[in-house]
Amino acid sequence: MNSKEFDSNAPVLDVQHLWVRYDAHTVLEDVSLQIAGPGEILGIIGPNGGGKTTFLKSILGLIPISKGEISVFGLSPEKARQYIGYVPQYNKYDYDFPISVLEVVLTGRLKRAGLFHRYSKEDKAAAMQALETVGMAEFKDKQIGELSGGQRQRVFIARALSNDPKFLLMDEPNTGLDTFMQDELYRILADLKKEMAIIVISHDVGAVSAHMDKIACMNRRLFFHDSKEMSREDFIAAYGCSIDLVAHGVPHRVLGTHPYAHGADGSTCGCGSTPLVISDLAAETPAAGQKDETKEAK
Amino acid sequence: MLEILDALQYTFIQRAILATILTSIACGVIGVYVVTKKIVFIAGGISHACFGGIGLSFYLGLNPLIGLLPFSILSAGALGFLSKKTKVSEDSAIGILWSLGVAIGVILIYLTPGYAPDLMTYLFGNILTVPASDIWLMIGIDIVILVTVVLFFKEFLSMCFDEEYTRVVGVSSDKIYLLLLCLLALATVAMIKVVGIILIIAMLSIPASISRKFSHNMKTMMVYSSVIGAVLSLIGLALSYQFDLPSGATIILVMSVVYLFVVGVSEIQKRVQRKNVEVDFE
Structure with missing residues (x-):
């Protein structure tokens, strides 16, 4: 089904009846989602443990899927990865690690630079460009642990951008950001969405809603009507009850x-x-x- | 003091110094990865699994280093495979390999006819008995380690910092990790004669941990940790000669004391800085 070549006319994302199971536990159940092209930010909200991160990782081909089809730009996830930018959850790193901001961003160009080669001038220029985009260029030589939470988050966005992605996946980008920095983040995303499709996942409904173009709800199943409107039933189904949302x-x-x-x-x-x-x-x-x-x- | 200077004219002392420096380079470079990737206990597991290799060499009547090389690489591979490709947790895999290696070694040595005179050398190390052939082997291992680290520097850095993202950009972090474990196994082989199986863990972790206090750059840390390792080992060697103590244990003792001192000083500095900040607020 998946053709070999990157096809810019193919839909950005086409997920058909995706199931993911760990042993007896079903994490994702019959999830289908299509994103035609760039221009919009899709917010996926849902409770913790609702399968949001698993969904992103299956789009990236990082975890085995049990049933269904995922194609990204008409390619398999493994092949399409090089066109995807990914901003993982923020709290998983060892910030004592001896690595500078620029070195972190350059790892986004790891594959492109190739084995046995140093990062080229072009790689470094792309990394600096990505740092400019998120307003972090002046911090390039800082060790990652010297930054504040919001600055680090921007560095990880820069790493995702350094490889010139056509599709951006962000896992809980609000974590550790104050309101001002969140606004800053969404201003950056509003610029980026002109060139790439963006999926942002979050457990915090209020924080994402105003900035999303479309919203889906996920709790094992995906509730999505290709719009910003959600029915009460969807929310009750997704969250179990309608309180927080x-x-x-x-x-x-x-x-x-x-x-x-x-x-x-x-x-x-x-x-x-x-x-x-x-x-x-x-x-x-x-x-x-x-x-x-x-x-x-x- | 003069006694130590006199000692420098002996070939076995010269060889010991050379072996110490070569070991410090290997473990200084690999130790930085071990410490930052937090795989100190994997290093322990591999070094103890190597005991099986030593046992096998005795049993077959070979030079122990010849048995060690494949055994260490094999154990690194097994560890990598078990933890990445099966559901066995890395933690358990280390424990199993650790004890299994020692068990195989003990049984094979027991089955070997006659007394195995070199056994203590491999448990606690004795740098004063390093033969010239081992020096050449260590030079070879150092070269392999340095060349590999130069060639794969950016892959190692990316994998150690974020395995998942390394996969996302399309580089097999499992293969890079396995390569690192193999280098670790090689460094272990280089070190066994000097400090022995039991003390390898300290040799890999202490100089790198000290260097971490002085640098936040991977390359600089490697240089610092090699130099710190060499200087402290040579001090330990001199002390062991002077006071007639076992060399490997003395080296580790010196390193540990310096590590505690450095950690202590840096903690005091932090407290003082914090206090100054508080005073500023007042």
Whole structure:
């Protein structure tokens, strides 16, 4: 099914009926997802242990899949990896490790530089370009442990960008970032999405929603309607209950600037945010009663 | 003191000094990987598995180093394979290999007719009995290690820092890891005569750990750790000659004391800095 060559016309991602099992435990169940091309950020939210990281790793071909098909740019994950940028979870590193910022970013060019060769001028230029993009060029000679959490996160984004990816996968990029730095991060992503498709996964609904173009929900199964709207049933199915996700319970952390008309009656909540919309829920809830509704849900 | 200078004219002392320096280079370079990748106990597992190789050599009547070489590489390969390709945890694999190697060695030596006079040499090391042929072997091993590290420097660095991302960019981190374990096995072979199986762990970890306090750059750390290893080993050697103590154990004692001193000083520095910061706040 997968052809040999990179095909820029092929869909960025085509996942068909993906199942992942570890022993008797099913992590992903019948997940299907298509991303046609660049231009949008897809947010995948869901509870911890819901299979989000597993999903990203199966797209990268890092873990064996039990059933289904994954193709990226019409290629198998293993072959497509070189076109994918990946920003793993932030807390998995030994920050005492003797490696500089530039050296970390250069590892993104490891394969391209080739065995038995040093990194070329071109590799170094690409790494510096990636550091410029995330605003970290001046820190290139710092040891990775000397940076703050947000700076490190930007370095890992630069590493993903150094190889000129066509598709960017980010695992919990908000971790360790304060609100200001999160805004900065999404500003960078808004630029990048013109050139590449982006998937961001997070367990924190409020933090991602305002900046995503589309939102999917994942808890073993994927709930996605190719839009930013999620039905209440989806959320209940994904999270088990509807409490934490309520768009208006947390939106002030993610204030956008566009007021949004809610639900069928067109009422606005007036908080001025562009949170993800839970259409069914919003329709039922009078705008003025948001706070009560949050409490009720608890 | 004069006694030590006099000693320099003996061939076996000159050879001991050369062996010490060669060992320090091998373990200085590999030790940096061992310490930063946190695989000190894998080094311990491989060195103890080597005891099986020594036993085999005695049993077959070969030069122990000839039995060691394949055994160490084999144990490194087995360790890499068990932990990466099966569900056995690396931790358990190390424990099994560690005891199995020693068990094979003990049985084979028991089965060998006659007394095995060199046994203690391999457990605790005796640098004063290193023959010229071993020096040549150590030079060879040092060259192989240095050339490999130069050729694979960026792969080793990437794999040690982030195995998963190394795979993501399309380089087999499993193969690179296996290569590193093989180099580790080679370094172990080079070191066995000098410090013995039991003390190899210290020889690999202490100079590299000390160098870590002075540098955050992989290459610089390797140079520092080789030099620190050589200087401390030679001091240990001199002391062991002076006071008629076992050389391997004395070398390790010197290294440990210096390590504790360096760690102590750096801790005190940190506390003082922290205190100064607090004072600034006030």
